Amino acid sequence: MISVAIKRKSFGEQLVLVDVNFNIDTNERVSIVGPSGVGKSTLLRVIAGLDTDYDGQVSSVKNSAVVFQEPTLLNWRDVMDNLRITTRKDDATLTTILSEVGLGEKAQMFPLQLSLGQQRRVSLARALAMEPELLILDEPFASLDGDMVDEMLSLTKQVVDARDMALLLVTHSQKEAAFLTDRRLTLGGNPATIIQ
Numbered sequence: 697m698i699s700v701a702i703k704r705k706s707f708g709e710q711l712v713l714v715d716v717n718f719n720i721d722t723n724e725r726v727s728i729v730g731p732s733g734v735g736k737s738t739l740l741r742v743i744a745g746l747d748t749d750y751d752g753q754v755s756s757v758k759n760s761a762v763v764f765q766e767p768t769l770l771n772w773r774d775v776m777d778n779l780r781i782t783t784r785k786d787d788a789t790l791t792t793i794l795s796e797v798g799l800g801e802k803a804q805m806f807p808l809q810l811s812l813g814q815q816r817r818v819s820l821a822r823a824l825a826m827e828p829e830l831l832i833l834d835e836p837f838a839s840l841d842g843d844m845v846d847e848m849l850s851l852t853k854q855v856v857d858a859r860d861m862a863l864l865l866v867t868h869s870q871k872e873a874a875f876l877t878d879r880r881l882t883l884g885g886n887p888a889t890i891i892q
């Protein structure tokens with residue numbers, strides 16, 4: 697379904713990725729793990745089609761949704777309006793998705809009235825509302841405390857299990873990768889490539 701063949705990806709003089717080759721099948725769950733600064737987010741942006749300035753070939757699905765490290769919500773719009781930005785789904789459907797992520801009662805709240813964990817859930821709900829064929833999560837549990845990470849991990853597994861979609865998880869945590877995905881790709885080296 698998704699085929700990645702990046703020969704080289706640079707920022708100016710800095711070569712970040714070299715010969716990164718792998719495929720993701722329909723409904724497959726894959727994680728990319730590796731240390732901070734290795735190039736994980738860069739790879740994700742290329743796969744999501746947000747960065748087209750590279751040497752190589754990536755063919756992905758048309759309908760992918762990204763949940764970024766930061767919730768990237770519009771703070772002046774309430775939760776429901778934040779979901780409406782990416783979809784024309786009716787309010788009943790959006791309310792169901794909000795309930796799924798535990799925010800059924802928060803539709804009229806504004807992002808800054810929510811905790812970071814709740815804002816992350818809105819961001820996840822917004823991505824799910826797009827019914828993506830590929831859901832991309834970029835360090836979705838960063839800066840949450842331990843209990844909250846466990847809760848978010850279970851919740852994420854639940855919503856992914858309930859859907860037909862592929863998952864690409866970018867993380868530095870082997871635990872998160874093992875819990876949520878079937879296959880782990882490790883990015884390492886400088887410039888980085890898939891090392892296992």
Ligand SMILES: Nc1ncnc2c1ncn2[C@@H]1O[C@H](COP(=O)(O)OP(=O)(O)OP(=O)(O)O)[C@@H](O)[C@H]1O
Nearest residue numbers: 707712730731732733734735736737738739835868
């Ligand atoms: N827009 C950019 N312009 C210039 N350099 C960049 C840009 N984005 C990333 N880089 C550089 O590319 C390298 C890889 O960064 P990237 O954010 O992909 O790493 P990462 O593995 O996702 O790190 P982290 O786990 O800390 O988020 C870093 O050296 C970074 O400085």
